[in-house]
Amino acid sequence: MVDQLRPNPAYIEAVLADAALSPYRTWMGLGITELECDRALVVLDIEDHHLQLRGTVAGGVMASLIDTATFWSAFVRAPADAGVANVDLRVNYLEAVPKGARRLIAEGRCLRPGRRLSYAEAYVRDERGHVVAHGMSSVLTLAGKGLAIDLPKYLEENE
Numbered sequence: 001m002v003d004q005l006r007p008n009p010a011y012i013e014a015v016l017a018d019a020a021l022s023p024y025r026t027w028m029g030l031g032i033t034e035l036e037c038d039r040a041l042v043v044l045d046i047e048d049h050h051l052q053l054r055g056t057v058a059g060g061v062m063a064s065l066i067d068t069a070t071f072w073s074a075f076v077r078a079p080a081d082a083g084v085a086n087v088d089l090r091v092n093y094l095e096a097v098p099k100g101a102r103r104l105i106a107e108g109r110c111l112r113p114g115r116r117l118s119y120a121e122a123y124v125r126d127e128r129g130h131v132v133a134h135g136m137s138s139v140l141t142l143a144g145k146g147l148a149i150d151l152p153k154y155l156e157e158n159e
Contacts, residue, residue, distance in 0.1 A: 012036070015075070028061070030068050038110040040072035045103050057097040057104070062124055066091055066135035069108025070120035074139035077113045083145030084118075091135040103127045116141055 012035050019025070019032060029050075034041035042065055044050070050061045067089055075084050097104065108122040117140055124133040 011080075012076070019072075025068070028064055030064065032068075032072055035072055035076065037076045038073055038113060040069050040075075040108040042069045042072070042106040042108065043103060044106075046097070046101055055099045057101070059091070059093055061104075062093060062133040063089060063091050063135070065104060065106035065124050066108075066122040066133060067137065069106035069122035069124075070110075070135065070137035071108070071139060073108035073110040073120045073122070074113065074118040077110065077118070078141050079143070081144060083142045084139050085142055085145075086137045087117075087140045089135060089137050091133060093133050095130060095132045097126055097132050101126050104132070110139075114141075 016032055016035060025031075029044055029047060031043050032040060033043050044061070044065060046057060050057050052058045067086055070089075071084060071086050078084050104124055104126060106122050106124045108120055110118055110120045112119040117138055119136065120139055121134065121136045123131050124135075126132050
């Protein structure tokens with residue numbers, strides 16, 4: 001079984017490989033660069049389609065970063081055959097991302113992991129390290145809705 005506090009690196013690798021297949025994450029350019037128990041780091045290299053008419057990053061982009069970072073920060077504690085879903089999202093826009101910014105980084109932390117419902121938060125920082133948005137989410141564990149990894153094979157090879 002996967003250790004809940006220190007997940008097997010092979011399991012994390014399999015999760016990230018499966019998650020990389022998400023059409024939305026691919027289109028948005030959201031990359032999960034770190035994933036561990038209760039923590040996820042998500043990066044976004046800013047492109048033209050992330051900008052509003054006036055050249056600033058759209059609020060929906062910030063919300064997507066927070067949604068993704070909170071989701072993945074809670075995911076690792078879920079049972080191996082389960083999935084999770086954000087059931088609410090609260091976003092505070094703290095500062096406009098300056099024109100010419102190239103990257104945003106969201107760090108998600110699961111504040112209270114639960115068997116059925118977890119609570120997570122995320123901070124979005126620009127490349128200068130300034131916090132530009134903060135958000136929180138409730139994350140629901142969904143039995144039988146795990147990722148499309150070959151779990152029996154994974155468990156056999158990594159026990």
